[in-house]
Amino acid sequence: MATAPGLPRAPKSKPALPSHYYEGFLEKKGPKDRDYKKFWAGLQGLTIYLYTSNRDPQYVEKVDLSNFLALTDDTPKGSSTMDPGTHFCLSLEGQEIRFKVDSLESREMWKGFIMTVVELKVPSNLTLLPGHKYMMAEALTKEKDRRAQEKPSCFLNVSRVEAQLLLERYPDCGNMLLRPGSDRSGGFSVTTRQMLNGAEVVRHYKVKSEGLGYVIDVEEPISCSSLHDVVSYFVSNTKGALVPFYPDEDYEKVLGDAKPSQQLPVPGKPPWVSTPLPPVPAQDENYIIPISDEPTAQYVNEDEVAQFCRLKAPALPLRPLAGPKPKKQGKPLPRVPPVPHKTKTEPKGLAGPKKAAPGSSQPKVPFGMSISTDITEELERKLQQRRANLEK
Numbered sequence: 001m002a003t004a005p006g007l008p009r010a011p012k013s014k015p016a017l018p019s020h021y022y023e024g025f026l027e028k029k030g031p032k033d034r035d036y037k038k039f040w041a042g043l044q045g046l047t048i049y050l051y052t053s054n055r056d057p058q059y060v061e062k063v064d065l066s067n068f069l070a071l072t073d074d075t076p077k078g079s080s081t082m083d084p085g086t087h088f089c090l091s092l093e094g095q096e097i098r099f100k101v102d103s104l105e106s107r108e109m110w111k112g113f114i115m116t117v118v119e120l121k122v123p124s125n126l127t128l129l130p131g132h133k134y135m136m137a138e139a140l141t142k143e144k145d146r147r148a149q150e151k152p153s154c155f156l157n158v159s160r161v162e163a164q165l166l167l168e169r170y171p172d173c174g175n176m177l178l179r180p181g182s183d184r185s186g187g188f189s190v191t192t193r194q195m196l197n198g199a200e201v202v203r204h205y206k207v208k209s210e211g212l213g214y215v216i217d218v219e220e221p222i223s224c225s226s227l228h229d230v231v232s233y234f235v236s237n238t239k240g241a242l243v244p245f246y247p248d249e250d251y252e253k254v255l256g257d258a259k260p261s262q263q264l265p266v267p268g269k270p271p272w273v274s275t276p277l278p279p280v281p282a283q284d285e286n287y288i289i290p291i292s293d294e295p296t297a298q299y300v301n302e303d304e305v306a307q308f309c310r311l312k313a314p315a316l317p318l319r320p321l322a323g324p325k326p327k328k329q330g331k332p333l334p335r336v337p338p339v340p341h342k343t344k345t346e347p348k349g350l351a352g353p354k355k356a357a358p359g360s361s362q363p364k365v366p367f368g369m370s371i372s373t374d375i376t377e378e379l380e381r382k383l384q385q386r387r388a389n390l391e392k
Helices: 104-119 130-149 160-169 227-237 251-258 302-312 377-391
Strands: 022-029 037-044 047-051 061-064 068-073 087-092 095-100 176-180 188-196 199-210 213-217 222-224
Touching (some): 022 047, 037 104, 061 087, 068 104, 087 104, 104 130, 188 227, 199 227
Antiparallel strands (some): 022 095, 037 047, 068 087, 087 095, 176 188, 199 213
16 A cells, blocks of 8 residues: 655755855965865954855854954965965964965955954955945944944953952953943943053043943043944053953952952951950969069068059969078987086085176076076076966
């Protein structure tokens, strides 16, 4: 049984190629290339996109014209003087790129469109037909409209403080950037950082939006048709001293890492007020904070010293001053028996000690020993009176 024929398949839709001001075949030879490589090329804005074929919507290489220096005819080595002129050289900052096309007309077309988007005017020194000039005039109008809507590469959505931080931390990436205005009126600001006379100078310029153009708010206002023209004005009027800022890495990540490290002062707090110290941990009640070493000997004016200590540390108890160490007590002396009274039978010469001469010292009598009869009457009377008082 025959089956009904299926419905015809719809052709696959081809991806639309990007809109280019001009496109065609180009053979490119870069600084590291040994020979030319053929590409399908298209000019859009300030970029030449290179594709594998005219059906491929994704480019494989691109050439940035923002660092344009010069565009000249090129005659390869070993070529004859009858060369039709199919080579030209594009000079950029830090490199030279050589191109080769199929004909002289194609070379003039590429040169004309490149000069139109770079200088924003149709070149008059090229051999072009009226139709070619009309095509370049249309490309010029599109490029002006694109620049009026598109922000330059040095535009960053950062604040005033963040702009200063980026220019300070990455001086090799440039010293001028475009950012939104601080007054939130829809305008923009240009922040620059330069070293003048050995000192860092940071300046901010307000850029107002008026109609389809912009005005740089300086002493004599400067009118510009686009933000690209604003950047070009600063670069050209400083003779290249100001360089647009192009970060090598994600600037949001850079600012995210730098913000925690910055500790801004608390509003209303004077900078000279020191941060309070942490509380002292609880200590033992018997613990005493030492102030100074104590003297090793007593002072004569102990009262004045004690008063001085009370004034210096009223909360601390006074410590007794260290005196001389007491001497060690030796062995007790042996007890001497009492001296017996003198009798008539004792021979002469053993009757006891003689009376002391006037002015001589009387030896001390140990406690418990009796007094000899040679003691004067006055001392004997006083001793008897003292004994009587003790017996009462």
